[in-house]
Amino acid sequence: MSLTPAAAADRTGVSIDTLRYYEREGLIGPIRRSGGGRREYTEDDVFWIGLVSCFREAGLGIADLRGFVAILRAEHPPQERVAFLRERRTALEQRVAALHRAIGVLDDKIAYYS
Amino acid sequence: MSLTPAAAADRTGVSIDTLRYYEREGLIGPIRRSGGGRREYTEDDVFWIGLVSCFREAGLGIADLRGFVAILRAEHPPQERVAFLRERRTALEQRVAALHRAIGVLDDKIAYYS
DNA sequence: CTCGGATCTGGAGCGCGCTCCAGGTCAAGC
DNA sequence: GCTTGACCTGGAGCGCGCTCCAGATCCGAG
Numbered sequence: 380m381s382l383t384p385a386a387a388a389d390r391t392g393v394s395i396d397t398l399r400y401y402e403r404e405g406l407i408g409p410i411r412r413s414g415g416g417r418r419e420y421t422e423d424d425v426f427w428i429g430l431v432s433c434f435r436e437a438g439l440g441i442a443d444l445r446g447f448v449a450i451l452r453a454e455h456p457p458q459e460r461v462a463f464l465r466e467r468r469t470a471l472e473q474r475v476a477a478l479h480r481a482i483g484v485l486d487d488k489i490a491y492y493s
Numbered sequence: 494m495s496l497t498p499a500a501a502a503d504r505t506g507v508s509i510d511t512l513r514y515y516e517r518e519g520l521i522g523p524i525r526r527s528g529g530g531r532r533e534y535t536e537d538d539v540f541w542i543g544l545v546s547c548f549r550e551a552g553l554g555i556a557d558l559r560g561f562v563a564i565l566r567a568e569h570p571p572q573e574r575v576a577f578l579r580e581r582r583t584a585l586e587q588r589v590a591a592l593h594r595a596i597g598v599l600d601d602k603i604a605y606y607s
Numbered sequence: 608c609t610c611g612g613a614t615c616t617g618g619a620g621c622g623c624g625c626t627c628c629a630g631g632t633c634a635a636g637c
Numbered sequence: 638g639c640t641t642g643a644c645c646t647g648g649a650g651c652g653c654g655c656t657c658c659a660g661a662t663c664c665g666a667g
Contacts, residue, residue, distance in 0.1 A: 471596050477547075481551035
């Protein structure tokens with residue numbers, strides 16, 4: 380069984396327009412088409428879209444994600460993949476650190492006004 | 494002593510154009526002017542710009558920051574301030590959670606390819 | 608006094624990440 | 638067959654957060 384665009388959007392929480400956009404940008408798919416040209420999303424597609432939107436929510440840009448997709452799909456030596464992934468991980472941890480600094484400031488202010 | 498725009502930009506790591514933009518948007522200042530109309534940043538200004546860029550780095554939008562500035566400056570009851578600050582804090586922690594989910598995915602992939 | 612570099616203003620331009628639209632196609636229900 | 642609604646494509650439009658530009662002004666060094 381496969382899912383219509385509307386169903387896939389519903390399942391993933393990503394709008395139909397955005398799904399098409401992601402496909403154009405090479406972040407997902409290419410999605411299989413029916414005889415009439417309509418997209419038919421598989422469960423695997425849904426899972427992959429979930430990964431992509433997880434990273435989007437974490438603040439990665441489209442270009443970053445394209446690199447990520449390329450690494451996970453293409454035949455790069457595992458060593459290179461791991462290096463790439465670690466690099467991304469470091470970038471995300473820096474974001475976490477930035478958030479903690481901001482939270483620290485908020486905590487100070489909260490303490491001050493409490 | 495006060496700082497020229499260039500010096501303030503240097504101290505804060507925020508570009509001159511962005512400093513003017515933040516001022517227009519009401520995130521900082523208004524900055525004191527010299528007789529000739531040039532901006533003169535104080536140490537307090539520099540400190541405040543640091544706060545603003547801390548929140549920007551944490552991913553808050555300009556509108557969010559405007560709200561933040563309004564709360565810290567205007568005469569709102571402390572109770573309201575604290576409520577606002579806690580709300581912002583929650584939002585930031587949700588971002589942290591999103592980042593941790595993404596980092597978790599990366600860790601899985603790293604483990605898989607290692 | 609002159610020169611040149613820093614700064615001023617208002618407004619245009621840009622990259623990102625969608626979001627929306629027009630005009631056309633496909634397919635299930637009557 | 639006809640209607641209706643979901644879907645198709647290519648491209649325009651939009652909000653955000655800067656970033657850049659033109660043309661004018663200021664001011665310290667020589």
